[in-house]
Amino acid sequence: MDIIKENIIRISSEIAEKLGYFVIEILYRGDNRKRIIEIYIDAEKNINADDLAEISREINSAMEEQDLLKDSYRLEVSSPGVDRPLKFLKQYPKHINRNFEIVYKTSEAENKFTGKLISIERDELTFHSSGKDILIKFNQITTAKVIISFS
Numbered sequence: 001m002d003i004i005k006e007n008i009i010r011i012s013s014e015i016a017e018k019l020g021y022f023v024i025e026i027l028y029r030g031d032n033r034k035r036i037i038e039i040y041i042d043a044e045k046n047i048n049a050d051d052l053a054e055i056s057r058e059i060n061s062a063m064e065e066q067d068l069l070k071d072s073y074r075l076e077v078s079s080p081g082v083d084r085p086l087k088f089l090k091q092y093p094k095h096i097n098r099n100f101e102i103v104y105k106t107s108e109a110e111n112k113f114t115g116k117l118i119s120i121e122r123d124e125l126t127f128h129s130s131g132k133d134i135l136i137k138f139n140q141i142t143t144a145k146v147i148i149s150f151s
Contacts, residue, residue, distance in 0.1 A: 007068055012039050015058045021047070024080050024087055035073035040080045042091055047079045086144045092120055099147040102127060104140045114147065 005028045013023050020043060027038040041047065041055055056077040063069065086092060096117050103112045115129025123138045 004068055007066065008037060008039075008063065011062045011066070011068075012059050015062060016041055016055060019051075019055060019058070020045075021051070021055060022088070022090070024084075024091075030073075032071045035069060035071065036076070037073055038076045038078070040084070041077060042080055042088075044090055044093060046094060052077050052079065082146055082148050084145075086146070089120075089123060089138045092117065092125060092144075095146055096120070099149065100127065101143075101145045101147055102136070102141060103143040104136050105142055106140065110142065 005026075008028065009023070009026055012026060016023050021041045022043065024040040024042050025038075026040070028035070029038075030036040039055075039059065041052065043051075056075060059077065060075050063075070080086075086095075096119070099114060099116050101112070101114050103110060105111070113127070113129045113134065115127035115134060117125060118128050118133070119126045125136050125138060125141075127134045127136065
């Protein structure tokens with residue numbers, strides 16, 4: 001990984017943490033003429049556009065102070081969105097009572113179900129699906145997507 005990307009990751013993570021958020025992913029693409037930096041931020045609470053704007057201003061300011069990029073770039077800071085799977089355990093609590101599509105592995109096989117997240121205890125998540133509760137350790141989850149309901 002190049003030093004510029006490492007510094008962007010460090011700056012973004014420090015600023016996000018200072019403001020009560022955490023970095024989910026950083027995409028660094030384009031070329032020296034037009035670099036695009038996408039930073040996905042989440043929190044244990046809901047994030048709004050004002051929060052993202054504040055984080056973006058702080059990250060941009062820190063990058064300019066440290067003169068990281070000599071050429072033009074576009075910085076995009078956003079929340080992960082509903083189409084992105086959850087990556088970290090601390091993303092789950094705000095989704096209690098929401099439906100998920102879960103893929104998880106056991107020693108025997110990979111399993112898939114749709115169910116409602118009903119509780120979290122340490123690293124164990126309990127989902128309700130097809131009339132029964134399913135207890136899964138976080139490290140067994142391969143993919144977890146929140147299913148958005150418009151009803």
